[in-house]
Amino acid sequence: MNSDPAASAGPTRRWLGVGTILWALIPALSLGFLAPVPFAHAAVRLRQRRLWAVTAAYAIGVVVLFTFSASREGSWGDAVFGTALFALMIVGTIHAFVLRGRVFAPLPPAQPALAASKRREEARAIATRDVALARELRIGRPDLPRQFDDGGLVDALCVNLQ
Numbered sequence: 001m002n003s004d005p006a007a008s009a010g011p012t013r014r015w016l017g018v019g020t021i022l023w024a025l026i027p028a029l030s031l032g033f034l035a036p037v038p039f040a041h042a043a044v045r046l047r048q049r050r051l052w053a054v055t056a057a058y059a060i061g062v063v064v065l066f067t068f069s070a071s072r073e074g075s076w077g078d079a080v081f082g083t084a085l086f087a088l089m090i091v092g093t094i095h096a097f098v099l100r101g102r103v104f105a106p107l108p109p110a111q112p113a114l115a116a117s118k119r120r121e122e123a124r125a126i127a128t129r130d131v132a133l134a135r136e137l138r139i140g141r142p143d144l145p146r147q148f149d150d151g152g153l154v155d156a157l158c159v160n161l162q
Contacts, residue, residue: 020104024096027058032065032088038096042103054095061088119151127153 043051071077127134138146
């Protein structure tokens with residue numbers, strides 16, 4: 001058995017990479033008809049209004065594609081259809097690949113010391129404001145079973161130092 005966590009994360013990371021590539025290829029693989037999908041996902045994930053505008057632009061392109069899909073060959077509608085198809089497939093795919101790094105960026109590593117410090121501050125504030133609640137939550141009592149995480153705050157009066 002290989003106990004190295006980096007080695008065991010390899011296949012998962014590889015499949016994640018393949019998945020993000022397929023995500024970016026959605027506009028090309030769907031012939032442009034699903035071009036708005038990766039941008040809507042990016043807008044939700046990154047919480048950016050600008051990406052909703054981009055999603056709307058690609059959706060309008062899909063409407064144009066549907067509108068002119070039945071145009072006669074050689075007509076101006078046929079030219080509009082070809083232009084919309086090219087834009088949705090090629091431009092949408094390139095745009096998705098450019099955006100892919102931001103959408104699937106790894107989350108920053110957790111900073112446990114900072115988190116524990118914030119939990120201690122919160123627990124200290126509760127203990128100062130509401131002593132009864134602090135007793136109920138067993139804040140500062142590592143010697144007692146509890147469910148509230150006080151970030152390691154210790155009540156010096158309650159600890160039996162032997």
